[in-house]
Amino acid sequence: MNIEEIKEGAEHAHEHGEKPLGLTMAVVAVLLAMATLLGHRAHTEEVVLQGERNTQWVNFDTKRMQRTLHEDFAILSASLPGAQEKAAEFKEKARLEREGEPGKDGAPAKEGTDKIRERALELDAEMKLTQRRANYYDGAELFLEISIVLCSIALLAEMKLFWKLSFITTFIGIGIVLWGFLLH
Numbered sequence: 001m002n003i004e005e006i007k008e009g010a011e012h013a014h015e016h017g018e019k020p021l022g023l024t025m026a027v028v029a030v031l032l033a034m035a036t037l038l039g040h041r042a043h044t045e046e047v048v049l050q051g052e053r054n055t056q057w058v059n060f061d062t063k064r065m066q067r068t069l070h071e072d073f074a075i076l077s078a079s080l081p082g083a084q085e086k087a088a089e090f091k092e093k094a095r096l097e098r099e100g101e102p103g104k105d106g107a108p109a110k111e112g113t114d115k116i117r118e119r120a121l122e123l124d125a126e127m128k129l130t131q132r133r134a135n136y137y138d139g140a141e142l143f144l145e146i147s148i149v150l151c152s153i154a155l156l157a158e159m160k161l162f163w164k165l166s167f168i169t170t171f172i173g174i175g176i177v178l179w180g181f182l183l184h
Contacts (some may be wrong), residue, residue: 018155020163021151021154021155021163022155024151024163024166024167024170025148025151025152025155028144028147028148028151028166028170029148031144031170031173031174031177032141032144032145032147032148032173034177035137035140035141035144035173035177036137036141038133038137038177038180038181039134039137039138039140039141042130042131042133042134042137043134045130046127046130046131046134049123049126049127049130050127052123053120053123053124053127056116056119056120056123057120059116060113060116060117060120063097063112063113063116064097064113066097067094067097067098067113068094070090070091070093070094070097071090071091071094073090074087074088074090074091074094075087077090096110096112097112097113098112098113098114099112099114100112100114100115129183129184132180132183133180133181133183134180135180136176136177136179136180136183137176137177137180139176140173140174140176140177140180141173142173143169143170143172143173143176144169144170144173146166146169147166147167147169147170147173148166150162150163150165150166150169151163151166154166
């Protein structure tokens with residue numbers, strides 16, 4: 001291809017408004033890539049949070065069962081003659097399961113059921129927020145993809161109406177990303 005053909009092609013693109021259209025497609029493609037990245041990151045974070053949340057609930061259930069067992073043994077021991085000391089021991093173990101236990105000899109402290117439950121509920125809320133954000137990013141991705149399709153139709157059909165419509169879907173996509181980003 002010689003220089004004259006390149007100049008002629010550039011003039012043709014400029015006359016038919018294809019240059020701004022191509023630039024619009026490039027900008028929307030970058031926005032789409034950013035929305036896609038945010039969506040993938042949010043979904044990954046959601047999975048990690050779900051794993052941590054599940055671990056906390058399993059720990060809570062285990063501690064709660066141990067506490068219930070100690071409480072039941074305390075009640076049984078209290079009804080036996082001469083087992084008051086053992087009943088007090090089981091009551092203390094149940095209390096430690098509920099409230100936690102300070103660390104001994106350099107070992108870390110053990111959290112009680114109340115603290116573990118609080119952390120699990122915090123992780124529940126955090127996971128749900130991340131899930132909602134990911135859904136917004138996915139929705140934004142859809143609108144940005146529609147924008148690129150509209151630009152492609154405008155380019156192929158040489159109809160500026162589709163190009164103008166692409167701006168609407170692009171702004172909707174950007175708005176949805178920002179809305180998801182600002183969720184609390």
